[in-house]
Amino acid sequence: MRVISLAGSPRQPSRSTALLEVGERWLTARGVEVISYRLQDFAAEDLLFANFASPQLKQLIAQLESADGLIISTPVYKASFSGALKTLLDLLPERSLEHKVVLPLATAGSIGHMLAIDYALKPVLTSLKAQEVLQGVFADDTLVSDYQTFPPNLQPTLEERLLESLDNFYVALSRKPLIAARQRQTASV
Numbered sequence: 001m002r003v004i005s006l007a008g009s010p011r012q013p014s015r016s017t018a019l020l021e022v023g024e025r026w027l028t029a030r031g032v033e034v035i036s037y038r039l040q041d042f043a044a045e046d047l048l049f050a051n052f053a054s055p056q057l058k059q060l061i062a063q064l065e066s067a068d069g070l071i072i073s074t075p076v077y078k079a080s081f082s083g084a085l086k087t088l089l090d091l092l093p094e095r096s097l098e099h100k101v102v103l104p105l106a107t108a109g110s111i112g113h114m115l116a117i118d119y120a121l122k123p124v125l126t127s128l129k130a131q132e133v134l135q136g137v138f139a140d141d142t143l144v145s146d147y148q149t150f151p152p153n154l155q156p157t158l159e160e161r162l163l164e165s166l167d168n169f170y171v172a173l174s175r176k177p178l179i180a181a182r183q184r185q186t187a188s189v
């Protein structure tokens, strides 16, 4: 099983990235191969000026092709996901998330924006043809502290929700035909 993890905060250290890191370690401990990306892995000019020839972008696209799932994190900026993350998602081919299960994670200053994943991020993931976008995890800033180093301090209610979502993600990944198997099948017909 292979999963791409993508941190969509322009800032480091970052609360949303800290949640993602918990997810990355949880999945790795269960034998999932996790390939991790941060927005900072991409040159700002490539994102801003839509450089489709960016080597990092090409690598992400190639690795996405062979991945079974995506776990993606973002801060809420202006009632939506971060604009910097959008500049990256805009450069992905239209069917990039086909056959993939996606788990979104978001942190925000206010619980007033707890639906940002649903009304802003999910439509973009769906437009990339994600097979299944799971119920995401939303946390307001009061629930995540000491996130400068790993592990962050998560309030117990958040920790419980995050672990439950990771469990659901793992189960969803386990019940779908894995991409590697699908690619072998396609090659043999």
Ligand SMILES: Cc1cc2nc3c(=O)[nH]c(=O)nc-3n(C[C@H](O)[C@H](O)[C@H](O)COP(=O)(O)O)c2cc1C
Residues within 6 Å of the ligand: 009, 010, 011, 013, 014, 015, 016, 017, 074, 075, 076, 077, 078, 079, 080, 107, 108, 109, 110, 111, 112, 113, 141
């Ligand atoms: C430019 C900017 C815009 C923000 N806009 C919102 C917002 O509209 N709603 C909200 O609830 N929080 C907003 N916040 C707060 C962040 O979403 C919150 O602190 C989040 O946890 C930051 O995540 P990060 O540490 O991963 O970057 C904003 C923060 C910044 C820096």
